[in-house]
Amino acid sequence: xxxxxxxxxxxxxxxxxxxxxxxxxxxxxxxxxxxxxxxxxxxxxxxxxxxxxxxxxxxxxxxxxxxxxxxxxxxxxxxxxxxxxxxxxxxxxxxxxxxxxxxxxxxxxxxxxxxxxxxxxxxxxxxxxxxxxxxxxxxxxxxxxxxxxxxxxxxxxxxxxxxxx
Amino acid sequence: xxxxxxxxxxxxxxxxxxxxxxxxxxxxxxxxxxxxxxxxxxxxxxxxxxxxxxxxxxxxxxxxxxxxxxxxxxxxxxxxxxxxxxxxxxxxxxxxxxxxxxxxxxxxxxxxxxxxxxxxxxxxxxxxxxxxxxxxxxxxxxxxxxxxxxxxxxxxxxxxxxxxxxxxxxxxxxxxxxxxxxxxxxxxxxxxxxxxxxxxxxxxxxxxxxxxxxxxxxxxxxxxxxxxxxxxxxxxxxxxxxxxxxxxxxxxxxxxxxxxxxxxxxxxxxxxxxxxxxxxxxxxxxxxxxxxxxxxxxxxxxxxxxxxxxxxxxxxxxxxxxxxxxxxxxxxxxxxxxxxxxxxxxxxxxxxxxxxxxxxxxxxxxxxxxxxxxxxxxxxxxxxxxxxxxxxxxxxxxxxxxxxxxxxxxxxxxxxxxxxxxxxxxxxxxxxxxxxxxxxxxxxxxxxxxxxxxxxxxxxxxxxxxxxxxxxxxxxxxxxxxxxxxxxxxxxxxxxxxxxxxxxxx
Numbered sequence: 232x233x234x235x236x237x238x239x240x241x242x243x244x245x246x247x248x249x250x251x252x253x254x255x256x257x258x259x260x261x262x263x264x265x266x267x268x269x270x271x272x273x274x275x276x277x278x279x280x281x282x283x284x285x286x287x288x289x290x291x292x293x294x295x296x297x298x299x300x301x302x303x304x305x306x307x308x309x310x311x312x313x314x315x316x317x318x319x320x321x322x323x324x325x326x327x328x329x330x331x332x333x334x335x336x337x338x339x340x341x342x343x344x345x346x347x348x349x350x351x352x353x354x355x356x357x358x359x360x361x362x363x364x365x366x367x368x369x370x371x372x373x374x375x376x377x378x379x380x381x382x383x384x385x386x387x388x389x390x391x392x393x394x395x396x
Numbered sequence: 397x398x399x400x401x402x403x404x405x406x407x408x409x410x411x412x413x414x415x416x417x418x419x420x421x422x423x424x425x426x427x428x429x430x431x432x433x434x435x436x437x438x439x440x441x442x443x444x445x446x447x448x449x450x451x452x453x454x455x456x457x458x459x460x461x462x463x464x465x466x467x468x469x470x471x472x473x474x475x476x477x478x479x480x481x482x483x484x485x486x487x488x489x490x491x492x493x494x495x496x497x498x499x500x501x502x503x504x505x506x507x508x509x510x511x512x513x514x515x516x517x518x519x520x521x522x523x524x525x526x527x528x529x530x531x532x533x534x535x536x537x538x539x540x541x542x543x544x545x546x547x548x549x550x551x552x553x554x555x556x557x558x559x560x561x562x563x564x565x566x567x568x569x570x571x572x573x574x575x576x577x578x579x580x581x582x583x584x585x586x587x588x589x590x591x592x593x594x595x596x597x598x599x600x601x602x603x604x605x606x607x608x609x610x611x612x613x614x615x616x617x618x619x620x621x622x623x624x625x626x627x628x629x630x631x632x633x634x635x636x637x638x639x640x641x642x643x644x645x646x647x648x649x650x651x652x653x654x655x656x657x658x659x660x661x662x663x664x665x666x667x668x669x670x671x672x673x674x675x676x677x678x679x680x681x682x683x684x685x686x687x688x689x690x691x692x693x694x695x696x697x698x699x700x701x702x703x704x705x706x707x708x709x710x711x712x713x714x715x716x717x718x719x720x721x722x723x724x725x726x727x728x729x730x731x732x733x734x735x736x737x738x739x740x741x742x743x744x745x746x747x748x749x750x751x752x753x754x755x756x757x758x759x760x761x762x763x764x765x766x767x768x769x770x771x772x773x774x775x776x777x778x779x780x781x782x783x784x785x786x787x788x789x790x791x792x793x794x795x796x797x798x799x800x801x802x803x804x805x806x807x808x809x810x811x812x813x814x815x816x817x818x819x820x821x822x823x824x825x826x827x828x829x830x831x832x833x834x835x836x837x838x839x840x841x842x843x844x845x846x847x848x849x850x851x852x853x854x855x856x857x858x859x860x861x862x863x864x865x866x867x868x869x870x871x872x873x874x875x876x877x878x879x880x881x882x883x884x885x886x887x888x889x890x891x892x893x894x895x896x897x898x899x900x901x902x
Contacts, residue, residue: 232803232829235828236566236829239825239826239829239831243567243571245681246855250589253589253591254588254589256588257581257584257586257588261859264660265583265584265855266583266851266852266854266859267850267851267854269581269583269584269586269588270579270581270588272573272847272850272851273577273589274575275575275758276570276574277569277570277574278789279566280570280571280574283563283564283570284567285564285568286563287564288564289890290563296561296830297830298829298830305828306828313620313621314617314620314621317616317620317751318617318821319618320421321613321800321817322783322817322818324796324799324800324815325810325813325817326798328813329810330811333801336744337797340793340797341793341797344789344792344793344796345789345790345793347688348789349787349789349790349793350789351789351790355790359790359793359794363794363797367797367801370432371647371801371805373444375429375439376443376809377805377808379801379804380804380810
């Protein structure tokens with residue numbers, strides 16, 4: 232935990248410097264007749280972030296915060312495995328949104344999560360994998376007219392839209 | 397007396413069968429739209445606006461007003477049950493509502509949210525009835541310096557939100573404000589902070605993307621870590637006796653409810669402010685002024701009551717400048733205003749004299765809608781609790797899907813979904829290191845309001861910060877903000893002085 236606290240402080244400090252540099256692409260000083268330049272607000276806020284990171288690192292060195300004193304492991308092997316598995320599944324689902332669309336990705340994710348991670352029966356898994364996309368479609372696309380990505384399955388939905396409209 | 401007779405006439409209009417039906421349908425539809433992550437009252441009102449052409453203008457505004465109210469109630473449902481803010485106005489409800497649900501007190505949190513919403517709505521509508529024109533005039537005197545002072549006061553309360561680690565809290569505020577600045581510069585129109593030239597950043601970072609990332613994805617990852625993937629079922633139960641006991645316990649929160657209601661109402665009437673800043677500020681004030689600030693964020697019922705009373709009061713307040721001055725106080729009221737124009741009505745002071753049936757029918761319908769929204773909401777609580785009893789291994793993937801779809805829907809851009817995933821993962825890692833996340837969410841909401849106010853003020857004063865102290869309203873708010881800002885330091889200084897004096901008694 233102690234090492235993680237330091238690493239996070241340094242990473243966020245570097246990110247603050249990047250934000251300051253990025254903000255300076257616009258004027259950060261006073262412009263006559265216009266007031267503060269477009270980059271001033273974000274530049275000084277990022278400078279504030281950097282100052283906070285310095286304070287966090289100083290407090291780490293002085294062992295003031297509980298995290299800076301903790302000898303606990305930041306992530307156990309088991310936690311890391313579960314974290315990677317879920318984060319990976321979410322990334323795969325969002326990636327599949329681009330290819331097979333929401334209505335292909337959602338059942339795949341549900342089957343993976345319910346059957347292989349949750350250990351539920353095929354009957355329950357199949358039920359959720361079948362009903363969830365239909366409910367999502369009816370609520371978002373038909374009732375609220377919010378179009379979700381469909382990837383290459385787009386043409387398959389044209390007859391359904393013809394039916395509803 | 398004149399107001400009373402006009403109001404009674406309004407009630408006669410609101411209780412007409414068609415209008416009453418519209419109120420019930422509007423509240424129910426609004427409740428469900430508000431409960432869906434990523435969708436809020438603005439979506440409900442916008443989507444159903446075309447349907448209002450089928451009824452007279454009075455029925456139309458009553459219907460849309462009921463949707464607005466229903467959505468305000470509904471926003472709390474997914475915040476409490478799933479930890480995902482149903483709407484921007486319900487972000488602050490997540491802070492304590494979700495921990496209450498995890499402790500098996502979802503019923504108490506839902507009843508608290510419904511009751512506080514009712515109180516907030518009632519206070520708001522009474523203030524609306526009695527003081528509409530003078531309050532609208534006061535709101536108009538608020539210029540850029542006053543708005544910035546108000547925003548600074550809100551930020552000052554954030555310091556109290558973050559716990560003891562002030563550098564981490566300040567970092568959280570700053571990063572939220574920087575994310576709020578992504579997009580196009582409001583003055584020059586030039587692109588600002590467009591990371592790696594990705595086009596998705598041109599429309600800025602929608603605060604719901606950050607909120608769902610942190611309170612949806614990160615929260616779920618956190619819960620899964622705690623449960624270690626084991627089957628977990630919420631202990632939530634509901635009985636009539638529990639509801640009555642919860643209501644009795646809520647009586648102790650009346651001060652917080654009233655504070656939230658008045659604060660929310662006043663922030664609501666300010667042009668361009670709306671219910672979201674109102675609810676966030678109410679939460680901050682409740683925590684700052686509490687005797688047990690350390691219990692906030694861990695399932696304190698006051699943390700649910702304050703934002704919920706404020707957002708409902710603010711939603712009523714936001715209608716005030718719309719009706720009296722023709723200036724919308726929130727995105728939803730902007731659509732209502734558009735509707736009024738389409739229906740052939742001209743918003744402004746004359747609407748009270750030219751169309752009294754319309755105005756007073758609408759005001760009376762707010763009283764009725766408030767009551768129906770409460771009844772419908774409480775009626776559905778057993779169904780919501782039933783959902784919570786599902787095993788966590790079933791709920792988790794459904795919540796993840798709602799997060800992904802909820803992140804996509806506001807802008808219909810997959811860029812936002814990827815961003816939300818990044819915020820979720822980074823938010824989870826930061827949470828493990830005790831970085832407070834709530835201030836970042838609050839800052840990304842208020843940043844786009846604070847920056848233009850600061851820049852306009854400095855432009856007016858030629859760069860002098862004295863403008864924030866020269867004007868009476870701004871000066872008072874500034875002093876209050878500075879007092880709030882230094883309040884967390886007081887116990888620290890006091891402890892040090894006490895320690896020194898006890899070490900050196902001479």
